[in-house]
Amino acid sequence: MIKTEGQDADIGRCREAVDAFVRAHGAAPKACVVTFGCQMNARDSEKLSGILLASGHELVETEDEADFVLYNTCTVRDNANQRVYGRLGVLNSLKKKKPYLKVALCGCMMQEQKVVEKIKKSYRFVDLIFGTHNIFEFARLLADMYESDGMVAEIWEGTDKIVEDLPVKRKYSYKSGVNIMFGCNNFCSYCIVPYVRGRERSREPKDILREIEALSEDGVSEIMLLGQNVNSYGKTLEHPMTFAELLREVEQIEGIRRIRFMTSHPKDLSDELIAVMRDSKKICRHLHLPLQAGSDRILKAMNRQYTKAQYLALVDRLKKEIPDIAITTDLIVGFPGETLADVEETIDVVRRVQYDNAFTFIYSKRTGTPAAAMENQVPEKIVREGFDKLLAVVQETAKERAALLQGKVMEALVEEVNEQDPALVTGRLSNNMLVHFKADKRLVGKYVMVVLDCCHGFYYTGRMVDWLGQSKHTRLGKMVDDQWLN
Ligand code: SAH
Numbered sequence: 001m002i003k004t005e006g007q008d009a010d011i012g013r014c015r016e017a018v019d020a021f022v023r024a025h026g027a028a029p030k031a032c033v034v035t036f037g038c039q040m041n042a043r044d045s046e047k048l049s050g051i052l053l054a055s056g057h058e059l060v061e062t063e064d065e066a067d068f069v070l071y072n073t074c075t076v077r078d079n080a081n082q083r084v085y086g087r088l089g090v091l092n093s094l095k096k097k098k099p100y101l102k103v104a105l106c107g108c109m110m111q112e113q114k115v116v117e118k119i120k121k122s123y124r125f126v127d128l129i130f131g132t133h134n135i136f137e138f139a140r141l142l143a144d145m146y147e148s149d150g151m152v153a154e155i156w157e158g159t160d161k162i163v164e165d166l167p168v169k170r171k172y173s174y175k176s177g178v179n180i181m182f183g184c185n186n187f188c189s190y191c192i193v194p195y196v197r198g199r200e201r202s203r204e205p206k207d208i209l210r211e212i213e214a215l216s217e218d219g220v221s222e223i224m225l226l227g228q229n230v231n232s233y234g235k236t237l238e239h240p241m242t243f244a245e246l247l248r249e250v251e252q253i254e255g256i257r258r259i260r261f262m263t264s265h266p267k268d269l270s271d272e273l274i275a276v277m278r279d280s281k282k283i284c285r286h287l288h289l290p291l292q293a294g295s296d297r298i299l300k301a302m303n304r305q306y307t308k309a310q311y312l313a314l315v316d317r318l319k320k321e322i323p324d325i326a327i328t329t330d331l332i333v334g335f336p337g338e339t340l341a342d343v344e345e346t347i348d349v350v351r352r353v354q355y356d357n358a359f360t361f362i363y364s365k366r367t368g369t370p371a372a373a374m375e376n377q378v379p380e381k382i383v384r385e386g387f388d389k390l391l392a393v394v395q396e397t398a399k400e401r402a403a404l405l406q407g408k409v410m411e412a413l414v415e416e417v418n419e420q421d422p423a424l425v426t427g428r429l430s431n432n433m434l435v436h437f438k439a440d441k442r443l444v445g446k447y448v449m450v451v452l453d454c455c456h457g458f459y460y461t462g463r464m465v466d467w468l469g470q471s472k473h474t475r476l477g478k479m480v481d482d483q484w485l486n
């Protein structure tokens, strides 16, 4: 672990640039951070936002109002890249109207050499580029950008560093992601993540626990432990520790009421972890367990290290020990050599497991991965046919699963005021499903009991009730009971 030495001096340099901006424009520079991709990037963006705030920027939501735009990019599938290029085109026109607009790019896309070459050649208006390994140097890079006329570009090929104690601006007051490890060593043959995020490194348990304690003191009650494969946590530590052991310690932290984690690789999911989940009052009844494909031949070519039978046996063990667990997954259609008969194997697993939700992706060829060099790429028409068939089954089973809870009373964490209807709030259940119901917006961040009146496939509408299941509306004649606002 290293500390952020020199950070204060770098933030000081940024502040000088910010002061100069204020003198020229009469207000602090407005910064907009746009995040693409996964929870890892979302957490990185909170750190980047923390540095922007610490150096005197104001944070805004949209590019239109911004003086500084930072795209934290993802490259897991080509459409993620295309979205960034599309938005860069818009920024180029914006910059013509507002020449002092600064544009920065970071994240996974920047770890690809061909992307950086393309930006340097065709997107020369970009002011700063950096990668995933040196985000902790953002303050220095930002200061360099303000002091320079040309493009500042610094990408590291890899790192074994873990940097602690960066300033963080959390998106939510009541919940937070917590990195427990970085990188990935699995090299699934289709996946670019190990190339852009580097080798697996676990944070020291004491640093993780200290961070969660501080979050709890700051009002956070739900945490999401983050890693590309949390089940292999701790293997590279000086004093190795399992993920299940880490969870036991996290469970002890007062004030933390819900614990989530992602992602679990099926090959490393231990019986010890299942037991810890079963016995825990805090670990949510939800497990994201990516299957990717159901055909053994394809799983082998994907280098996933498990078979269909092993995966199904694991799910059986999970359901036996934790009957109310919700299982979700990721599926890929169109991996090189995959036939419609192979997709039927995936469909068979979906029917047997009865996933509560599944993210279904079309295979995207990523340069540099072993699968990209495979000759038997699948024609688009076949991919589409398999994808549509799989999606229909995924939606059907998810709907069936969701319907099972209709009429039940469950605890929800109120997350936000509903975007469509401000009289409603949106709550998240332990199983990760959402429920919309009438409630006072002051309940955001609180736990309430809700009866799930109506299931709409992927979400519910409901009513707040008291802890005995009585409707608050009819019994009290008002929607909010003061006990919940304390
Ligand atoms: N570490 C996580 C996944 C991170 S990427 C895990 O192993 O579970 C998130 C998802 O993107 C993957 O689960 C996979 O389904 C999908 N994905 C990754 N590479 C892909 C590619 N080349 N084409 C299509 N989907 C891909």
Ligand code: SF4
Pocket (backbone or CB within 6 Å): 184, 185, 186, 187, 188, 191, 192, 193, 194, 228, 229, 265
């Ligand atoms: Fe990619 Fe596989 Fe690592 Fe997940 S486990 S990030 S799919 S290589």
Ligand code: F3S
Pocket (backbone or CB within 6 Å): 036, 037, 038, 039, 040, 041, 073, 074, 075, 076, 108, 193, 196, 197
């Ligand atoms: Fe994308 Fe990088 Fe996450 S490639 S999925 S943002 S680790």
